[in-house]
Amino acid sequence: MQQRISAIGCVLTMLALAGALAPAVASTQAPPRSSPQATPPEATRPSDLPRPPSRLPKSPKETARGLDFLLGALKAAPDQESARHVEAQILALWSQSSSDTTLLLMQRVKTATDAKQLDVALKLLDAVLKLHPEYIEGWSRRATLHYMRNDYQRALEDIEQVLSREPRHFGALAGLGVVMQELGDDKRALDAFRKAITINPYLERVQELVKSLTEKVEGRDI
Incomplete structure (x- = not known):
């Protein structure tokens, strides 16, 4: 039972976090800065460490360039705190839409989900995807x-559908791993988890799952 609760927590975190973080990130012009005491001297930072942009892009081409940049920054992040700031902007990119109707419906999806009205939330998402079938966050x-x-x-x-539009969606890959694990296919679950942490090395819970499944699927080193 405990294992299933942990799995549910993982998939909800990976797949639904974007909607929770996007409004806060989108309303901020720049990511939060650490205090001077917590920020290492510039000389100690890797010289080639990319920095996330201070605003969200508006055009599709700009979005694609921004996403490539942010995914590179995520991989190169020196610590968990830095990775968390970059990850929030990535999730916000996947959640943004030029359609006010889509954004309004997604807010209602969140309200219905929080109220455990899952049937209502599903109907709203059906409407979102009919209106905007390329909207990754809807899927x-x-x-x-x-x-x-x-x-x-x-x-x-x-x-x-998510991965066909964005193969680097680490949340969807983590979710795929959780579902495959629930279905008893540990090998495919392990493959999905490994792909997720290749893109986002700071998924701590997924790191743990990779370790446990590697021992289960491939055995311990002698």
Whole structure:
């Protein structure tokens, strides 16, 4: 039972975090700065460490360039705190939309989900995806809701939609791993988790799952 609770926590964190973080990130012009005491001298930072942009891009081309940059910054982040700031901006990019209707519906999805009105949230997400089928966060949220309802087949279908649009979506990859683990396919779960941490090395819970599944699937080194 405890293992299932941990798995649910992982998939909810990975797949639904974008919606929770996006409003706060989007309303901020620059990521929070650490205190002077917590910030190492400039000379101690890697010279080639990319820094995240101070605003969210507006055009599709600018979004793509910004995402590439941020994913590079995430991999090169020197510590967990730095990675968390970059990750928040990545999740905000995946959540942004030029459609006010989409954003309004997504806010209602969050309200319904928080109230455990999953049927209502699913109907709202169906409307979002009909209106905006390329909206990654819509597929990601719906995958999470299907998982919460133990509808693993539909969760997998929506995760596939996310990854077909953005193969580097570490949240969807982590979610895929959790679903495959629930279905008893530890080998595919391990593969998905490994891909997730290759893109985002700071997924601590996924790191733990990779370690435990590696021992289970491939055995311990002698």
